[in-house]
Amino acid sequence: MGVALSIATPIIVVAAVIVLIGAARRRETMAAEGRLTRETRRRDRGRVDIDGDSGMSDAPTGREVERAAVVARQTAGTELVEAADASVEEWTPPDPDAIGVSRRQFLNRSTVAMMGFSLTGFGAACVAFLWPPFVTGFGADVNAGLVDDVKSKIRDENGFLYLPNARAWVTEYPAAALPKAQATYSAPELTGMESGLVALFQKCPHLGCRVPNCLTSQWFECPCHGSRYNQVGEKRGGPAPRGMDRFAMSVNAKGEFIIRTGTVIQGPPIGVNTTGQEPEGPSCLGGASH
Secondary structure, three states: OHHHHHHHHHHHHHHHHHHHHHHHHHHHHHHHHOOOOHHHHHHHOOOOOOOOOOOOOOOOOHHHHHHHHHHHHHHOOOOOOOOOOOOOOOOOOOOHHHHOOOHHHHHHHHHHHHHHHHHHHHHHHHHHHHOOOOOOOOOOEEEEEEHHHHHHHHHHOOOOEEEOOOOEEEEEOOHHHHHHHHOOOOHHHHHHHOOOEEEEEOEOOOOOOEOOEEOOOOEEEOOOOOOEEOOOOOEEEOOOOOOOOEEEEEEOOOOEEEEEEEEEEOOOOOOOOOOOOOOOOOOOOOOOOO
């Protein structure tokens, strides 16, 4: 605050001095415009011949001199001069190529062009918004391969196949459990189950932890809070509110298993156990029991 005041004070003083000097010079100028010297007034008293008549007896006043000068300026150059004869030429329309585009045409064409560009951009944006985006990987349809090949990979991985691009676990669904599944699951889920496969979302429905498989129990066991699910994702224990979520599934005409990762279906409610699978060995959660 003190530094700012110390800087502002000299600036204010200099500005005040400049204003005072300007005001003084203006007063001097105004005074000089309306004041005649003594010598000038003495000469005005002498004889002045405005019309060139030296025999004039009365000396004109300053106002008369000014009026005479104004009249002389107004009458100067007012004499009429006869114009020379001029022939009238026939009007010829200008060449359009020489004129080019007029300003009005340019503005009209520019306005139409801008409106056309704006409508084209707006239409393109609408089409891009309505057109389905080209998405690959998670959020799109993931081709897991031929159904028989997928089953072979599951058996090679001891019953659990993980597909990172789909963020899904793929396991086999037993054909003997299909009657119970048809009374529990929706059509998008049954399409995959009827081919003997099920695709499960990797997240635990409790708090979203990634659920790993346990090779000894042949179940899914969440290490975060102890939720456990059988091999087809049906809840068997822990705090989870339901079974593991799963994706819509289909089999195309080539016999390929398609996982529709853009459609996540909530897992079955607590108590659903269509396969009746029990733990096949010790749990991976350090002493947790069924």
